[in-house]
Amino acid sequence: MALHFDRSEYAPRLTRLQEAMQAEKLDAMLLFAQESMYWLTGYDTFGYCFFQCLVVKADGTMALLTRSADLRQARHTSIVENIHIWVDRANADPTMDLKELLSEMDLLGCKLGVEYDTHGMTGRIARLLDNQLATFGELSDASYLVGRLRLIKSPAEIAHVERAAALADDALEAALPLIKAGGNEADILAAMQGAVFAGGGDYPANEFIIGSGVDALLCRYKAGRRILDAQDQLTLEWAGASAHYHAAMMRTVVIGEPSARHRELYAACREAILGIEEVLRPGNTFGDVFATHARVLDERGLTRHRLNACGYSLGARFSPSWMEQQMFHASNPQEILPDMSLFVHMIIMDSDTGTAMTLGHTYLTTSDAPKPLSRIELDLIAR
Numbered sequence: 001m002a003l004h005f006d007r008s009e010y011a012p013r014l015t016r017l018q019e020a021m022q023a024e025k026l027d028a029m030l031l032f033a034q035e036s037m038y039w040l041t042g043y044d045t046f047g048y049c050f051f052q053c054l055v056v057k058a059d060g061t062m063a064l065l066t067r068s069a070d071l072r073q074a075r076h077t078s079i080v081e082n083i084h085i086w087v088d089r090a091n092a093d094p095t096m097d098l099k100e101l102l103s104e105m106d107l108l109g110c111k112l113g114v115e116y117d118t119h120g121m122t123g124r125i126a127r128l129l130d131n132q133l134a135t136f137g138e139l140s141d142a143s144y145l146v147g148r149l150r151l152i153k154s155p156a157e158i159a160h161v162e163r164a165a166a167l168a169d170d171a172l173e174a175a176l177p178l179i180k181a182g183g184n185e186a187d188i189l190a191a192m193q194g195a196v197f198a199g200g201g202d203y204p205a206n207e208f209i210i211g212s213g214v215d216a217l218l219c220r221y222k223a224g225r226r227i228l229d230a231q232d233q234l235t236l237e238w239a240g241a242s243a244h245y246h247a248a249m250m251r252t253v254v255i256g257e258p259s260a261r262h263r264e265l266y267a268a269c270r271e272a273i274l275g276i277e278e279v280l281r282p283g284n285t286f287g288d289v290f291a292t293h294a295r296v297l298d299e300r301g302l303t304r305h306r307l308n309a310c311g312y313s314l315g316a317r318f319s320p321s322w323m324e325q326q327m328f329h330a331s332n333p334q335e336i337l338p339d340m341s342l343f344v345h346m347i348i349m350d351s352d353t354g355t356a357m358t359l360g361h362t363y364l365t366t367s368d369a370p371k372p373l374s375r376i377e378l379d380l381i382a383r
Contacts, residue, residue, distance in 0.1 A: 002077050003042045004243040005156050010079055013040055014060055016149050021058050027110035028102075029056045029142060032125075033118035034318040036146040037064075038244065043078035045070050046319065048120035051086065051094040057105060065098055095125070095132040102136065113142030119320060147325040150315055153339050157245060157315070158364065161341045163201075165247035165362055165373035167240025170195040172249065172376060179253050179383050181230040185210050192238055202241040205322035209237035209250075216252060216356035217349040219307070231256035235356050237345075244316040247373055248343040250360035254382040261350065265302075265357035266380045269346035272296040273359060273378060276310070276344055280363060280370040286332035293328070293346070302348055311344040314362060340365040341373075 017040065021029060031054040037043040041054070041062065052066040063082040064074055074083050086097040102108070112133070116126055133139055153161060174195040175188045189210055196202070207221035212228055216235040228234065232255035239248040254262050275292045293310040297303065313324035326334045328344070336342075345360030359378055363370040 001079075002044075003079070004044075004160070005042065007079060009154065009156050010041065012154075013149070014056075017056065017146065018058060018060055020145055020149060021056075021113065024113065024140070024142065024145065025111060026113040026140065026142065027058050027137075028105070028107050029113045029145070030054075030098075030115065031056060031146065032115045032120040033146065034120055035150065035316055036115060036118075037078075038316055038318070039146065039150055041078040041080050043074055043080060044244070045073045045077070047073065048318065051125055052120070053098055054080070055098075055101065055105060055107075057107070061105065063101060063105060065094065065101055093128055093132075095128040098129070099132045099136060102133075107137060109137050111138045111140060113140050113145060115143050115146070116141050117143035117325075119318075144325055150324065151313055151326060151334075151340055152337060153315065153341055158339065158341070160242040160245035160316075161247055161314070161362070161364065162373060163242040164240035164245050166375075167196045167199045167201040167242065168238060168247050168249045168362075169240075169375050170199050171238055171240060172236075172251070175236070176253075176381070176383070179228065179234055179255065181228060181232070181255060183228040183255075185212060185225040185228070185234075188234075188236075192236075196240055199240075200242070202244060204239045204241045204246060205244070205317040205319050208239075209235065211235050214354060217351060217354070219347060219349070228255050233262070233356050235358055237358070237360075239314075239322055241322075244318065245341075246314045246317060246322040247341065247362040248314060248322065248345075248360070249362070249374060249376075250345045250347070250358045251381055252356050252358045254380070256382075258380065258382050259355065261353050261355040262357060263380070265348045265350065265355060266359070268297055268300045268302060269348060269357055269359040270378055272310075272346050273344060277363075277370055280336060280342065280344070280365060281368060282336055282338060282365070284336050286326060286328050286334040286336065287330060289328040289336075289344070290330055290332065294330070297346075297348070305348050305350045307347050310346065311342060311360065314341045314343050336365055338365050338367050342370075
């Protein structure tokens with residue numbers, strides 16, 4: 001069995017889920033998020049692009065409904081023993097198979113929590129599910145129940161987060177010699193991802209962001225590669241990944257002499273991150289983190305050039321995003337607690353002057369000051 005954790009790691013997770021279900025008066029959870037299945041059982045697959053569901057009863061009984069292509073995957077990577085297969089066929093409706101499974105598990109008339117807000121639940125599947133179970137039992141949106149539990153990392157999880165952070169550092173160090181006039185974005189990406197793989201890491205849950213010139217102002221990956229000019233700017237956002245646990249970083253590297261605007265925006269980014277380090281502690285909230293970011297940048301007249309979020313929680317995630325559900329945005333009441341892995345980023349995109357500046361890395365929260373997980377300082381990088 002190819003588990004990333006000792007089997008003893010999974011029992012406390014199930015207990016925490018059962019306690020949360022009891023608090024919500026749920027008789028069972030229907031898990032559609034791959035992250036939830038992985039966290040709870042070790043089940044490791046990208047088969048969630050098709051229909052699959054892990055049923056968890058209040059007494060801890062579990063059953064997985066998936067396709068035949070994932071039968072061996074589930075047996076090999078998870079602690080799930082009760083695995084059911086729905087059959088690929090014309091006009092297949094796997095929610096009918098799920099309804100039959102729920103009947104066999106004596107859940108007729110029960111209150112069922114459903115993970116609706118996940119990439120494993122398409123709009124079509126949600127409609128089929130609601131139609132099939134409309135008279136079966138009471139459905140409750142429990143999209144964030146497991147996500148809240150996953151915010152706090154165990155020591156075994158933190159070990160993977162710290163390994164991921166080291167791999168992220170390795171990726172930047174592999175890229176820096178290639179970031180110069182005449183450098184090719186393709187070579188830079190290959191070096192970064194290669195460093196993660198060479199260090200025993202994984203594919204990230206979404207593409208690395210890379211953009212130079214005017215594309216340095218983009219916050220998303222786009223296809224196409226570019227050769228760097230003698231005077232240029234390159235924005236990178238990437239993550240190391242270990243057993244699907246991520247630690248992200250972000251930098252805008254200046255090729256040639258940084259402009260006055262580059263230096264001004266960098267100073268604002270650094271001031272905001274240092275300010276956030278003072279509030280990234282128990283007793284404050286995710287909303288307080290964003291408020292610090294907004295205050296520092298707004299005082300410098302950068303309101304139009306900043307974003308409406310400045311980071312998020314990280315953990316074990318699957319495509320298409322390495323972001324967990326909780327973000328640093330206005331008025332988010334989520335408390336900051338010890339043992340959270342949190343990515344703080346500053347992103348300033350000045351379209352008026354065509355100047356980009358970003359800065360960010362991942363922290364582990366403690367009972368006091370947050371611990372930066374990167375060994376690389378927050379200096380302005382110019383090549």
